[in-house]
Structures are given as structure tokens and as C-alpha cells.
Amino acid sequence: MTRQISPTSNQAQPDHYEELYRDFRWEVPADFNIxxxxxxxxxxxxxxxxxxxxxxxxxxxxxxxxxxxxxxxxxxxxxxxxxxxxxxxxxxxxxxxxxxxxxxxxxxxxxxxxxxxxxxxxxxxxxxxxxxxxxxxxxxxxxxxxxxxxxxxxxxxxxxxxxxxxxxxxxxxxxxxxxxxxxxxxxxxxxxxKATDPAILIYTSGTTGAPKGALLPQSAIIGNLTGFVASQNWFPQERDVFWSPADWAWTGGLMDALLPTLYFGKPIVGYQGRFSADTAFYLMQKYAVTNTFLFPTALKMMMKACPQPREQYKLSLRAIMSAGEAVGDTVFGWCQTALGVTPNEMFGQTEMNYIVGNSVQQWPAKPGSMGRPYPGHRVSVIDDDGNEVGINQSGEVAMQRLDIHGTPDPVFFLGYWKNPEATRNKFTGDWCRTGDLALRDADGYLWYQGRADDMFKAAGYRIGPSEIENCLVKHPAVVNVAVVPKPDKERGNLVKAYIVLSAGYRGDDKLVAELQAHVRGKLAPYEYPKEIEFIDALPMTTTGKVQRRVLRLREEERSKETN
Missing domain, CATH: 3.40.50.12780 (ANL, N-terminal domain)
Incomplete structure (x- = not known):
């Protein structure tokens, strides 16, 4: 479905990016089924x-x-x-x-x-x-x-x-x-x-309102392939075996692991159990795993648990893709020295996945960078009006409906389920906005600058405050609440809730535990607030909207003071 691009060798190569990006063309059949x-x-x-x-x-x-x-x-x-x-x-x-x-x-x-x-x-x-x-x-x-x-x-x-x-x-x-x-x-x-027929519905958490259902077409898997192949150092090769702890219900596990592995006719390892560093190394050794997708949080856990893994395990790894947050210099270096693999960082969303990243054997990886747009995807940084901003200027990451040759990009979602207004708001002209801020350097690499809205990531999970806030407000002790990220070295962020209490309730450790259990029992475990702070009143705009940004900045300042 994509024109085959052959790697030049298994060793680090000069920068072939411009040639690969320029020459790539989509080949999407009219009839297609995943x-x-x-x-x-x-x-x-x-x-x-x-x-x-x-x-x-x-x-x-x-x-x-x-x-x-x-x-x-x-x-x-x-x-x-x-x-x-x-x-x-x-x-x-x-x-x-x-x-x-x-x-x-x-x-x-x-x-x-x-x-x-x-x-x-x-x-x-x-x-x-x-x-x-x-x-x-x-x-x-x-x-x-x-x-x-x-x-x-x-x-x-x-x-x-x-x-x-x-x-x-x-x-x-x-x-x-x-x-x-x-x-x-x-x-x-x-x-x-048809390639354009609906195939998969995945709900994504939002910053306002209820979660939105992103409807993916059959062609979405084709759109994923350039990023998958590149980030996995030219998958597939003869003895390739894939494993990732990413849940197959999420875009990361489904579209970045399960489906593309099967698309190429290779085996994938499915493990039913909790993730741990020991389990990760055990599975990689037993099944001779060559390719993997690991969140930075997972890599950090593995690094701390086993600093020299190749002294204990026989590993066959040849490629690591990582996404969800920046890997960071320390983990990046550990992957290179301890695992013998340079990680390829990647960026994408459910609505248009696997659009930016690295492929170390074909172009140099810059630690901390999101990478460059993968072949077939026209990605840039734009301002509020949809104009591309200059080099090293901050703007919102966005992707064009058409590639550089004027061909429709097959990776795009069809729209939000029963929510045409949200679908329209996702676009400015032919630019589909991600809500993520970045700047682009002179070499075309993107550098993450934060969220344009209140969405954040914690331990690799995409967190929307609205669903958690709605859950907390249902507890009789809660009058109002704002959920924001608290910077954390291990997980990138922790989920923190600022809560205004109802009359007659006391903000003590017992209530904290009760509120955490309340959320944990109704939403996903990673969504419950790891920290709760009781506050007399939330910062509000003149129109009555909670100013989460004020609370986010407060947490960032506190983090700087303690580090």
C-alpha cells in the first residue's frame, strides 16, 4: 500500500530524510479492508x-x-x-x-x-x-x-x-x-x-465536555505504515517479533503495535498481566523480541531496575519506538549503551496517528525532539489563523489534508462520532490542529512546548481533566474542582485535583483517600488524582470559567522550587 523504501544498511547512516520524504507517494486502493x-x-x-x-x-x-x-x-x-x-x-x-x-x-x-x-x-x-x-x-x-x-x-x-x-x-x-x-x-x-469506510471507533478524553469518539477509516492503517516502518528501523525483517505493553484498546497498542505487526505478517507477543521491568526483560528474552514500543515511563522503570540488562538477559532488540512524553537525555543514553539501541521518538494522535518521529538508521535523532514529519505527512507549526510560523517560533502542530504531492493523506480520522461541531473545530482550513505546541528548528525537527489547551499526559496516558472533574463533583463533599498536571520526574506528570469542599466537610487524609477511591472505582486507575489539595475558591474568569492555566503555572513554580 506504500511504495517500498529499502534501508541502506543496519548501521547508522547519513541523513537521507529529504530524499525519502520527497520521493514517497501514497498508493491506496479504492477497496480495502484491514x-x-x-x-x-x-x-x-x-x-x-x-x-x-x-x-x-x-x-x-x-x-x-x-x-x-x-x-x-x-x-x-x-x-x-x-x-x-x-x-x-x-x-x-x-x-x-x-x-x-x-x-x-x-x-x-x-x-x-x-x-x-x-x-x-x-x-x-x-x-x-x-x-x-x-x-x-x-x-x-x-x-x-x-x-x-x-x-x-x-x-x-x-x-x-x-x-x-x-x-x-x-x-x-x-x-x-x-x-x-x-x-x-x-x-x-x-x-x-472501501478504504474510506468507517472501521474503528476510539474515544479520546477531552479538556471540555465528554470524551469524543474518533472514527477511523479502513485506510488509517495504511497511513500509519510509514511511521511504523521508519520508527521500527525498517520493519519487517526476517526474524522480527514485536511486543509492547501498550493496551490493545488504545491507539498506541492497536495502531502502533497489534495491527501494523499483523499487516506485515509477523508475530506479536500478547501478555496478560501487570507491567514490570522484570516482566519486560523476561518476555523480550523468551520470545526473542526484536521490536518494541515502550513509553518513557516504562523505560525509566527498566533502567532503574536493571542498569546493565545485557549482563543478565540475552536480548535481540534492534528497534525501540517511544512516545507519550519526551524520553530525555538520561534514558536516551541508557538505551544506547545498555540496550544497544537508539530509541526513535514519535508523535501522533488518535485522529491522525504516527505523523512525526525519528528513524535513526535513515536520519539523525536529536534527543528530546519529536522528530521530523514522516514520509507522506505534511506537518507544520501554525498560528491561530492557520499560517505557518517561522523557524524556532512556537505554534500549534498541525497536519494538512493533502501530502506534498496533493494526494489525500489516508491517516486522517473521518470525524468525531455524532459531534460535527467538534470535527469542524479540529480544522482551520485544511490544517488539522493537534492542540500541541511546538517549535521547528532549521533542520525541520519539532520540539514539544506543551499543550495549547488543558490536556496533559501522565505516565504516557493522555488525560482530559473534564471526565475526572465530572466524576469528583458527583461526590457530596465536592462543590467545585479543577484537575491539572503536577510535574513529576518519573511519570512526566501526576494527576492533581484542586477541590472546593461542601459545607460541613473537613479536608483531611481520610477524605482524600475516599475521593481517590471514588474516582478509581468509576474511571480508569491512571485517572484518579494522585494528589488532592483543598482550596477555598478556584481561580475563575469573568465569564465563570475555571482558569486551569493559573493552577498549572502554580504547580510548575512549586516544582522548580523543590528541584
Whole structure:
């Protein structure tokens, strides 16, 4: 789907960026389906049919493998089951599953059916799930024990979810995965879809209002490929095996790991369990992992736990992509010396993913830089009016609908689900705004300067304050609240809440713990406020809007004073 660019060698090379960027052209077929590209074509080729698609292991040591043929058969059976339950082309099918083979099969089943797959994190609490299931009007759900309890709590509030398939768990009025799948044929006539047809719905947290559902087309995976190939030092190569701890329900795990690995017919390692440095090194050694996507926070944990990993583990790593926050000089240097790999930092969003980054074997990486626009993507820094700013001037990172040759960029999202106003606001003319500020140096590298709004990242997760604030305000002790990032050396930022208390409540440690538990039980664990400060009144504008920026600056100043 993209014109092949061949690496010159495995050693560090001179700067080939301008040539690669100038000569690249998109080749997007009119008819295209992610499931066909990521599974069906490999399963139907005798030379690749028995190749491993997924290696699986869980925290208890249980293991499994799934070939491309087996993955296709499971996908066919699930497509048959869903279609017999009335799921039609264009319907939204939700999935609450961790990294396991059935997750890959579910994605393939939905996509070849022509349905819209909506992956949901098993970390979501009941409130977060309820909103997404209601707003998307999902008609079916595939869930295992990791999400069963949360769904059961809000099931009566989600009447559109007519079909529930329960995997390794017990739910009332649900179809048992194993029982019903075994009764289904292992063949299925896949839908013919256009490259521009909707394929995947992923909800992103916002700074104001509820989370927005970004609707991705079938072509989005094609748009990801230049960044994926480049950041992974020209994936695929003969013995490549991919692993990342990133949740397959998120853009980082789905579009930066699972789908592109399967697109190239290579194996990916799925691990069901908590991340730890020891687990990371264990998995990389056992499965001879060559390529990975690791958040800077994960790299920091690995660096501290095992400063000299190659003295303890036999590693096969040849490429590391990192995103979510700046890697920093210390971790960058550790990757080079201790792992023998220079990390390629990357930047993107769910709406247009994998658009800027590095590829150290093809152009030099500057530690701390977001990198350069990947081939096929026209990315720049613009002002409020949509004009490109000068060198070393701060502006908002934005991407043009068309590449430098005037060809539509296939990576773009189709729009926000049932929210045309938010879709319009995302654009200034043909520039799609990211909300992230950066400056561009004379070599074309982008340098992150912060958020244009109140969004922030903590431990690699994209955090929108609105959902957390809405959750806290529901507690009777809270009159008003503002959520801001608190700078943290380990995680980049911590989630901090400034809270105005209701009359009769005392701001003590007991209440702090109660409020944290309140959020943790309803949203994702990484969203609960690690720190709470009680305040008499929040800073407000004359029109009654909370000035989160004032509180952000306060936290930044405090951080400077303590460092």
C-alpha cells in the first residue's frame, strides 16, 4: 500500500530524510479492508498460513500460540456468530479484552463483517464504560472477566447492547464464547469495503465536555505504515517479533503495535498481566523480541531496575519506538549503551496517528525532539489563523489534508462520532490542529512546548481533566474542582485535583483517600488524582470559567522550587 523504501544498511547512516520524504507517494486502493490485509491474505497463502500471528502468556505462566490460519478461523466463527445475532455492516461492536489472542480475533471479525470495532480498555470503571456504550449505541459486546463486573453494574443503562459474548466469565443473558463459537462454521464471506469506510471507533478524553469518539477509516492503517516502518528501523525483517505493553484498546497498542505487526505478517507477543521491568526483560528474552514500543515511563522503570540488562538477559532488540512524553537525555543514553539501541521518538494522535518521529538508521535523532514529519505527512507549526510560523517560533502542530504531492493523506480520522461541531473545530482550513505546541528548528525537527489547551499526559496516558472533574463533583463533599498536571520526574506528570469542599466537610487524609477511591472505582486507575489539595475558591474568569492555566503555572513554580 506504500511504495517500498529499502534501508541502506543496519548501521547508522547519513541523513537521507529529504530524499525519502520527497520521493514517497501514497498508493491506496479504492477497496480495502484491514482484516483482509492483516490476516486473510496471510492465512490464504500456503507459504505463511502456519506462521505464528500471536504468542500469548499470562501472569500465571499459561501460554498459547495462534497461527494466521487459526486466527482467521476464529475470526470467521465470531463473524458468523455476530451476523446470526443481527449485527450488520456499520453497527458498532464493543470489545473489553486485554492482550490475548481472542482480542486479535475480535478485531478481525468485526472488520471483515463491515462493522465498526470499538475497543475499550479493561481499566475502565462503570461510569467510563457507560458513557461510551451509550454514546456509541453499540449493539454488541465481547468481554472477559477483566471487564465483566464493571459492565454488569451498568448493563441496564445500555439498552442498545443486545448481544453479549462472554469469554471465560459468567454473565446472565450472555452467549458463552467457547460454546457458541465451536458451533459456528470456520468460513465466512467477508464484506467488500472501501478504504474510506468507517472501521474503528476510539474515544479520546477531552479538556471540555465528554470524551469524543474518533472514527477511523479502513485506510488509517495504511497511513500509519510509514511511521511504523521508519520508527521500527525498517520493519519487517526476517526474524522480527514485536511486543509492547501498550493496551490493545488504545491507539498506541492497536495502531502502533497489534495491527501494523499483523499487516506485515509477523508475530506479536500478547501478555496478560501487570507491567514490570522484570516482566519486560523476561518476555523480550523468551520470545526473542526484536521490536518494541515502550513509553518513557516504562523505560525509566527498566533502567532503574536493571542498569546493565545485557549482563543478565540475552536480548535481540534492534528497534525501540517511544512516545507519550519526551524520553530525555538520561534514558536516551541508557538505551544506547545498555540496550544497544537508539530509541526513535514519535508523535501522533488518535485522529491522525504516527505523523512525526525519528528513524535513526535513515536520519539523525536529536534527543528530546519529536522528530521530523514522516514520509507522506505534511506537518507544520501554525498560528491561530492557520499560517505557518517561522523557524524556532512556537505554534500549534498541525497536519494538512493533502501530502506534498496533493494526494489525500489516508491517516486522517473521518470525524468525531455524532459531534460535527467538534470535527469542524479540529480544522482551520485544511490544517488539522493537534492542540500541541511546538517549535521547528532549521533542520525541520519539532520540539514539544506543551499543550495549547488543558490536556496533559501522565505516565504516557493522555488525560482530559473534564471526565475526572465530572466524576469528583458527583461526590457530596465536592462543590467545585479543577484537575491539572503536577510535574513529576518519573511519570512526566501526576494527576492533581484542586477541590472546593461542601459545607460541613473537613479536608483531611481520610477524605482524600475516599475521593481517590471514588474516582478509581468509576474511571480508569491512571485517572484518579494522585494528589488532592483543598482550596477555598478556584481561580475563575469573568465569564465563570475555571482558569486551569493559573493552577498549572502554580504547580510548575512549586516544582522548580523543590528541584
Amino acid at each position: 482484516a483482509q490485509a492483516c490476516c486473510h491474505r496471510w492465512a490464504n497463502d500456503p507459504a505463511t498460513a502456519n506462521n505464528i500471528a500471536v504468542y500469548f502468556e499470562d501472569a500465571e505462566g499459561n501460554t498459547a500460540t495462534l497461527s494466521y490460519t487459526e486466527l482467521q478461523q476464529k475470526a470467521n466463527q465470531l463473524s458468523q456468530l455476530l451476523s446470526r445475532q443481527g449485527v450488520q455492516r456499520g453497527d458498532v461492536v464493543a470489545c473489553i479484552l486485554p492482550q490475548r489472542p481472542e482480542t486479535a480475533a475480535t478485531m478481525m471479525a468485526c472488520l471483515q463483517l463491515g462493522a465498526i470495532a470499538m475497543p475499550l480498555s479493561f481499566l475502565f470503571g462503570p461510569e467510563a464504560l457507560e458513557y461510551r456504550l451509550q454514546h456509541s449505541e453499540a449493539v454488541a459486546l465481547i468481554v472477559d472477566q477483566s471487564g465483566a463486573e464493571a459492565f454488569q453494574q451498568i448493563r441496564p443503562a445500555c439498552p442498545t447492547v443486545k448481544t453479549v459474548v462472554a469469554l471465560d466469565c459468567s454473565l446472565e443473558n450472555a452467549l458463552d464464547w467457547h460454546q457458541h463459537m465451536d458451533a459456528m462454521p470456520q468460513t465466512f464471506s467477508a464484506a467488500i469495503t
